[in-house]
Amino acid sequence: MLYIQFEIKNNNKYAAFQKLYAHLVAIRQPDFEESPPEFDWDYLSDAETVTALEAIDTFYDEDLRAMQRYQEWIPDEVAAILWQYVGEDEESLGDFWNYLEYGFEVDFDALETSNANRGIICFSTGNYPFGGLDRFLITLGAFELLPNEAFNGFSVIAINWQDPFDFEVTELPDKTARYKNSFSA
Numbered sequence: 001m002l003y004i005q006f007e008i009k010n011n012n013k014y015a016a017f018q019k020l021y022a023h024l025v026a027i028r029q030p031d032f033e034e035s036p037p038e039f040d041w042d043y044l045s046d047a048e049t050v051t052a053l054e055a056i057d058t059f060y061d062e063d064l065r066a067m068q069r070y071q072e073w074i075p076d077e078v079a080a081i082l083w084q085y086v087g088e089d090e091e092s093l094g095d096f097w098n099y100l101e102y103g104f105e106v107d108f109d110a111l112e113t114s115n116a117n118r119g120i121i122c123f124s125t126g127n128y129p130f131g132g133l134d135r136f137l138i139t140l141g142a143f144e145l146l147p148n149e150a151f152n153g154f155s156v157i158a159i160n161w162q163d164p165f166d167f168e169v170t171e172l173p174d175k176t177a178r179y180k181n182s183f184s185a
Helices: 011-027 046-060 062-073 076-085 090-103 134-142 173-184
Strands: 002-008 107-115 118-124 145-151 156-163 166-171
Touching: 002 134, 011 062, 011 076, 011 090, 011 107, 011 145, 046 062, 062 090, 076 090, 076 134, 090 134, 134 145, 156 173
Parallel strands: none
Antiparallel strands: 002 118, 002 145, 107 118, 145 156, 156 166
16 A cells, blocks of 8 residues: 655645545546536526526536635645745646546545654556656645655655755655565565
């Protein structure tokens, strides 16, 4: 099982990340389907009808829906950090969001805390490559959840942050061997 351990720097942002996590779990379910808005057309005023038609148009515009989901699940202060990361380019931001929803090809198995300031997210994947960890690590960092260790499928790595978008990894061979051996026992 792949994992990322992190330090919780801000409990409010951790609570916001929990909501994003629930969305990322839900969107990966085979039966996930958003339903179009429903209206009682017989009782709508002209203005309400116009609003309803706009809501339906928005629902069927995938780019617009993706942006709405982004705005729903990413708080403004986190969005500001991600905006810096993508270079203030709307298309790159859309690509980043698409990566979180679809390109990071993993199943999220657990999000847990071991105490008030430590957490772990466990996930699995049936394929490699699975979208890589870098952008997901940046996402955690934007929520002030500072990743410090991970198992990337090959090695347990220590993550040493240089700045909010740059980090170095160090492989931990002894820890990797112990972790891998824990599955063969």
